[in-house]
Amino acid sequence: MGQLRVGMVGHAFMGAAHSQAWRTVNHAFDLPLSARMTVVCGRDEQRAAAAAVKLGWESHATDWRAVIERNDLDLVDVCTPGDTHAEIGIAALAAGKHVLCEKPLANSVAEAREMAAAAAAAEAHGIRAMCGFNYRRVPAVALMRELVAAGRIGEIRHVRAVYLQDWIVDPQFPLVWRLRKDVAGSGALGDIGAHIVDLTQFVTGQLITGVSALTETFVRSRPLSGGGSGEVTVDDAALFLARLDGGAVATYEATRFATGRKNGLRVELNGSLGSVAFDFERMNELEFYDGTLPPAEQGFSRILATEPEHPYMSAWWPAGHPIGYEHTFTHEVRDLVAAIADRKAPTPSFADALQVQIVLDAVERSAATATWVPVEAELAAAL
Numbered sequence: 001m002g003q004l005r006v007g008m009v010g011h012a013f014m015g016a017a018h019s020q021a022w023r024t025v026n027h028a029f030d031l032p033l034s035a036r037m038t039v040v041c042g043r044d045e046q047r048a049a050a051a052a053v054k055l056g057w058e059s060h061a062t063d064w065r066a067v068i069e070r071n072d073l074d075l076v077d078v079c080t081p082g083d084t085h086a087e088i089g090i091a092a093l094a095a096g097k098h099v100l101c102e103k104p105l106a107n108s109v110a111e112a113r114e115m116a117a118a119a120a121a122a123e124a125h126g127i128r129a130m131c132g133f134n135y136r137r138v139p140a141v142a143l144m145r146e147l148v149a150a151g152r153i154g155e156i157r158h159v160r161a162v163y164l165q166d167w168i169v170d171p172q173f174p175l176v177w178r179l180r181k182d183v184a185g186s187g188a189l190g191d192i193g194a195h196i197v198d199l200t201q202f203v204t205g206q207l208i209t210g211v212s213a214l215t216e217t218f219v220r221s222r223p224l225s226g227g228g229s230g231e232v233t234v235d236d237a238a239l240f241l242a243r244l245d246g247g248a249v250a251t252y253e254a255t256r257f258a259t260g261r262k263n264g265l266r267v268e269l270n271g272s273l274g275s276v277a278f279d280f281e282r283m284n285e286l287e288f289y290d291g292t293l294p295p296a297e298q299g300f301s302r303i304l305a306t307e308p309e310h311p312y313m314s315a316w317w318p319a320g321h322p323i324g325y326e327h328t329f330t331h332e333v334r335d336l337v338a339a340i341a342d343r344k345a346p347t348p349s350f351a352d353a354l355q356v357q358i359v360l361d362a363v364e365r366s367a368a369t370a371t372w373v374p375v376e377a378e379l380a381a382a383l
């Protein structure tokens, strides 16, 4: 079995999730390449050294530019904040390394275009690139796509997607990097809105062709870790309407102020023959409404997506034994390793991720210019 020698840049939440995936992928799936966790890179020497031990990397480094030039690496896994995705990803591709880059691909359409162009050029030399939209790899989501592709819900009329979190509801939550435009590119829109844009396009097979949006920042100043306060320069919430190229109309909501919702990613599709609905907080299940059944038998059924016939599940446990969030990353690197071994282009490609970036940009431009029709407060006094 050949080796796929991996270097990972960044070792926070996503770095930990990706490390778990690299540690387990060859134990769960039979692959022609064995992932070797060669080096983890971080800015701080002590923290990178500790991460190497804790996350299972053979060594650690602090200079990503040196890491991507190493001749004992085949792939660079970019798990840093968005402001470094383009610089690291493009340099790694130029150095002949396959690249896995966390979502969103970049902090701007311009950067995403450069990354997609670099990936296309590298593709000609057999170098592969994938963007880490991991929710595609939830078995129930992959099943949702299969049901839609098989025509089981007919013509899609409505797409309804929300991604609800609440981790910054407290105004005293500090100004972390995800709340700074110069580092994160955008707020809830790019961080979690990107997921529902990619996921809905993935399960419907349709692309967003236009949006009408609003964004809001509820708390505009937050404490700085070193004292004082700083300006929040990103959206706390993004809501938008969309049309998709297959004729569906859609609503999207991405917010970090849905008090009580911890990671509430939900997608529902309503079609001419039925509906499907997914809720990440019940990630092993899919709701399916078959409108072709006799009326007396119609109703939302709950499919427990843990059968060996369900995507990825034959690698894990017997039916009825659920999997978790971390398994989606194992599935993601499984598909990447298989694509590299088969000399095929993995998905989602950087071009796919560029299209998501273009949608995010359209949402921001719409929110900045949308025609907002005020509702006259005629009855306010009476209420």
Ligand code: SOE
Pocket (backbone or CB within 6 Å): 013, 191, 192, 263
């Ligand atoms: C945001 O808190 C976040 O960590 C996203 O960045 C991830 O992509 C999502 O999977 C979980 O929430």
